[in-house]
Amino acid sequence: MDCFCEQDDTCHLKVEGDVGADPIWCDRCGHNFELEEFPITNELKIELMEWATKYGEWIDWDLDKLIPNGVEMEEKHNKQGDYLTEKVKRELKGKYKIRFSTSTMGRSYQNK
Template structure:
């Protein structure tokens, strides 16, 4: 099974895990289409973990002031580490039929 995306073929097996405000954590690596976590043939625990992880994206930013919060760098580092763990779990569940990569956030470094 392939994930639906915006590529010419309409589906992909090349997935990037990356956080973004208000979006699922999965993206087509080729066309950057935001993929629906629920469409992937993985366990509910992985789906739930991906949704939870995505919901925590940006906790290191005060959205009212658009400034980094105290300990922003550590919060982002922890979020990135959790994202890498999820990428590894997703790779294990999907197997070699999919190519999975993780793109860490670098917001606090700027």
């Protein structure tokens, strides 16, 4: 799996939601991988993409503020992301070190 790291190959991955991006990244250089590059089931790829497209639904982007129940929505999103990360780990069977990167964006909007 090529990325921008010095060795041009990574074994350290993170599952992380972001607007308009696939949900798997190099945990070292931050390269965003195409989900199709991974030997995981199509079912899991679909689950990951559906999860990723919901990233940030707790923010009213036009008003730049947290929507009602936004923190709870973000917590639910993080729980699902953690669950999906465990599924990715099982399917990749130890080929990579994989962690989940929780979203804290809602909490930062809460403190505005």
